Amino acid sequence: MERKPASYRHTFRIFGLITIAVVAALVLRSLLVPDSFGEHEHLQAAAVADALEPDVHHVGKTTCAECHDELADLHAKDAHAWVQCETCHGPGTLHVAADGDGDIHRPDGKDACLVCHRLLLARPGEFAQVKVEEHYRFVGVEDPATLCIDCHDPHEPLYMDRDLRNARLHPLIHRCRDCHPGRTDESMPRPAEHPAIFQCDYCHAEVVADFATRSHRAMRCTTCHIFFRESECAGRILRDADPRFCVLCHGEADFRSASAAPSIAWPDHREDMAVDDGDLAKRCVDCHQENIPRLGTRTSAGPTTEERNDG
Numbered sequence: 466m467e468r469k470p471a472s473y474r475h476t477f478r479i480f481g482l483i484t485i486a487v488v489a490a491l492v493l494r495s496l497l498v499p500d501s502f503g504e505h506e507h508l509q510a511a512a513v514a515d516a517l518e519p520d521v522h523h524v525g526k527t528t529c530a531e532c533h534d535e536l537a538d539l540h541a542k543d544a545h546a547w548v549q550c551e552t553c554h555g556p557g558t559l560h561v562a563a564d565g566d567g568d569i570h571r572p573d574g575k576d577a578c579l580v581c582h583r584l585l586l587a588r589p590g591e592f593a594q595v596k597v598e599e600h601y602r603f604v605g606v607e608d609p610a611t612l613c614i615d616c617h618d619p620h621e622p623l624y625m626d627r628d629l630r631n632a633r634l635h636p637l638i639h640r641c642r643d644c645h646p647g648r649t650d651e652s653m654p655r656p657a658e659h660p661a662i663f664q665c666d667y668c669h670a671e672v673v674a675d676f677a678t679r680s681h682r683a684m685r686c687t688t689c690h691i692f693f694r695e696s697e698c699a700g701r702i703l704r705d706a707d708p709r710f711c712v713l714c715h716g717e718a719d720f721r722s723a724s725a726a727p728s729i730a731w732p733d734h735r736e737d738m739a740v741d742d743g744d745l746a747k748r749c750v751d752c753h754q755e756n757i758p759r760l761g762t763r764t765s766a767g768p769t770t771e772e773r774n775d776g
C-alpha cells in the first residue's frame with residue numbers, strides 16, 4: 466500500500482508564530498536594552514552618569530546665599546537656622562544652573578510645616594510640636610483653613626530681634642513634654658512626689674510675683690521666652706521685643722476668633738497712638754512696659770538642691 470507523503474502543513478503555522486515571536490523579541494530587546502549594557506559586566510554603565518545627573522543634587526545653602534543673601538541672613542538668625550534651604554525647597558541644581566529661572570519647589574499648605582511640627586508621640590518631646598486645633602485656639606484663630614505662613618515667616622518663624630546663636634545662655638528649662646512625650650498642657654497639676662523641676666520663680670521670684678498683676682499673667686513665661694536646649698544643663702533663652710512677635714497674637718486679621726487677644730492694625734496703631742514724632746520709632750514694649758516683665762529686677766543665683774527638693 467502506497468503511503469501518502471507526510472504532511473507538515475499543520476506545523477507551518479506554529480513555526481510561523483515562533484519565528485514572529487523570536488523576531489519580535491529581538492527587536493524589543495534591541496529597543497529596550499540600554500546601549501551601555503554590558504560595558505561593565507552585567508551592569509548598565511550609563512547608570513553611573515544618570516545617578517550623577519544634576520536634578521537630584523543638593524547644592525547647599527552657601528550657594529543659595531550667593532543670590533538670596535538677604536533672605537539667607539534672615540534665616541541664619543532665627544529658629545530655622547539649622548534647617549537647610551533644600552530640606553524645604555528640594556534639590557536646587559536645576560534652579561541654580563538656570564540662574565534662578567529653573568524650577569524650584571515652593572512649599573505650600575499647612576502640611577509643609579506639619580511634616581516636622583505635628584505633635585507625634587514618636588518625636589522627641591523637646592522638639593517643638595503643635596496640635597493644630599490647640600495651637601489655633603491658643604493664638605486666637607477661628608478659621609481652620611488659616612495657613613501657618615499667615616503668621617509665621619518660614620525663614621524667620623519667631624521674628625527674633627537678635628541672633629538666636631548669641632542669645633543668652635541660660636540654665637536648663639524643662640517643659641512637661643521634655644519628659645512626658647505628647648503632654649502639651651503645661652498647666653496640668655503635678656503629683657506631690659513629682660521629681661523637682663526648675664521653675665521660673667526659683668530664680669526670678671520678683672519678676673514672677675510682679676508679673677502676676679499684669680494682663681499677660683495667664684500666659685506661661687515660656688510662651689514669650691522660648692527656650693532652645695543646647696546641652697543637658699543649658700540652652701539659649703529668647704528675649705524678643707520685635708513687634709512682629711507680638712503681632713503674631715495681636716495683629717488684626719479675618720481669621721481671628723471672638724475670643725482672640727485684642728487686635729490692632731500694625732503699624733497704623735503706632736501712628737494713631739503717637740503723641741510726638743519720637744513715638745513713631747517705638748516698639749510695642751516701649752509703650753507697653755506694663756504688659757511685659759518689669760526690667761532690671763534682681764535674679765537670684767537659684768535655689769540650693771535642698772531648697773529645690775523641698776519646693
Ligand code: HEC
Pocket residue numbers: 524525526528529530531532533550551554556557558560561564565566569570571
Ligand atoms: C544664580 C542665582 C540664584 C541662586 C544660586 C539661587 N537662586 Fe533662587 N532665585 C533666583 C532668582 C533670580 C529668582 C527669581 C526672582 C526672585 O523671586 O527672587 C529665584 C527664585 C527662587 C524661589 C522662588 C520660586 C517661586 O516659584 O516663587 C525660591 C523658592 C528659590 N529661588 C530658592 C532657592 C534656593 C533654595 C536656592 C539654593 C538651592 C536658590 N534659590 C539659589 C536666583 C538664584
Ligand code: HEC
Pocket residue numbers: 526529530533536537540545548549550551552553554571572573577614619620
Ligand atoms: C522651613 C522650610 C523652609 C526653609 C528652611 C527655607 N524656606 Fe524658603 N520658603 C519656604 C516657604 C513655605 C516659602 C513660601 C512662602 C510664601 O509663599 O509666602 C518659601 C519661599 C522662598 C522664596 C520666595 C520668596 C518670595 O518672596 O517669593 C525664596 C527665594 C526662598 N524661599 C529661599 C530660601 C532660601 C535661600 C533658604 C535658605 C537660606 C530657604 N528658602 C529656606 C520654606 C522654607
Ligand code: HEC
Pocket residue numbers: 544545547548552553577578579580581582591592593613614617618619622623691692693694
Ligand atoms: C524639615 C523640618 C522642618 C520644617 C518643614 C519646618 N520646621 Fe520649623 N523648626 C524645625 C527645627 C529643626 C526647629 C528648631 C527646633 C528646636 O531647636 O527646638 C524649628 C523651629 C520652629 C519654630 C520655633 C519653635 C521653638 O519653640 O523652637 C517655629 C515657630 C517653627 N519652626 C515654625 C515652622 C513653620 C511655620 C513651618 C512651615 C513654614 C516650619 N516650621 C517648617 C524644623 C522644621
Ligand code: HEC
Pocket residue numbers: 575578579582593594595597600603604605606611612613614615616617687688689691713714
Ligand atoms: C495666628 C498666628 C499663628 C498661626 C496661624 C500659627 N502660629 Fe505657630 N505660633 C504663634 C505664636 C504667637 C507662637 C508663640 C507662642 C507659642 O509658643 O504658642 C507660635 C509658636 C509656634 C511653635 C512653637 C511652639 C512651642 O511650644 O515651642 C510652633 C512649632 C508653631 N508655632 C508652628 C505652627 C504651625 C505648624 C502652624 C500651622 C499649622 C502655626 N504655627 C500657625 C502664632 C501662630
Ligand code: HEC
Pocket residue numbers: 639640641642643644645650651652653654655656659660662
Ligand atoms: C525632668 C523630667 C520631668 C518633667 C520636666 C516633668 N515630669 Fe512629670 N513626671 C516625671 C517622672 C520621672 C514621673 C514619675 C514617673 C511615673 O510614675 O511614670 C512623673 C510623673 C508625673 C505625673 C503622674 C504620672 C503621669 O504620668 O500621669 C504627672 C501628672 C506629671 N508628672 C505631670 C507633669 C507636668 C504637668 C509637668 C510640667 C509642668 C511635668 N510632669 C514635667 C518627670 C518629669
Ligand code: HEC
Pocket residue numbers: 632633635636638663664665666667668669686687690702703704763764765766767768
Ligand atoms: C536656676 C536659676 C534660673 C531659673 C530656674 C530660671 N532662670 Fe532665667 N535666668 C537666670 C539667670 C542667672 C539669668 C541671668 C540674669 C541676669 O543677668 O539678671 C537669667 C536670665 C533670664 C532672662 C533674660 C535673658 C536675657 O537675654 O537677658 C529671661 C528672659 C529668663 N531668665 C527667663 C526665665 C524663665 C521664663 C524661666 C522659667 C521657665 C527661668 N528664666 C528660670 C536663672 C534662672
Ligand code: HEC
Pocket residue numbers: 603604680681683688689705706710711712713714715725726727749750753756757
Ligand atoms: C501668645 C499670644 C500673645 C502674645 C505673643 C502677646 N500677647 Fe499681648 N495679650 C494676649 C492676650 C490673650 C491678652 C488678653 C489678656 C486678658 O485681658 O486676659 C493680651 C493683652 C495685651 C495687652 C492689653 C490689652 C488690654 O486691653 O488691656 C497689651 C497692650 C498687649 N497684650 C501687648 C503685647 C505685647 C507688647 C506683646 C509682645 C511683647 C504681646 N502682647 C504678646 C496674647 C498675647
Ligand code: HEC
Pocket residue numbers: 708709711712715727728729731734735738739740744745747748749750751752753
Ligand atoms: C507709641 C506707643 C505705642 C506703641 C508703639 C504701641 N502701642 Fe499699643 N497702645 C498704645 C496706647 C496709648 C493704647 C491705648 C491705651 C491702652 O490701652 O494702654 C494702646 C492699646 C493697645 C492694645 C489694646 C487695644 C484694645 O482694643 O483693647 C493692644 C492689644 C496693644 N496696644 C498692642 C500693641 C502691640 C502688640 C504693639 C506693637 C506691635 C503696640 N501696641 C504698639 C500705645 C502704643
Ligand code: HEC
Pocket residue numbers: 665666669672673676681684685686687688689690704705706750756757758759760761762
Ligand atoms: C508677653 C510676652 C512675655 C511674657 C508672657 C513674659 N515675658 Fe519676660 N520679657 C518679655 C520681653 C519682650 C522682655 C524684654 C524686653 C526688652 O528687652 O526690652 C522680657 C524680659 C524678661 C526678663 C529680663 C529682665 C531684665 O531686666 O533684663 C526676665 C528675667 C523675664 N522677662 C522673665 C519672665 C518671666 C519669669 C515670665 C513669667 C512670669 C515672663 N518673663 C513672661 C516678654 C514676656
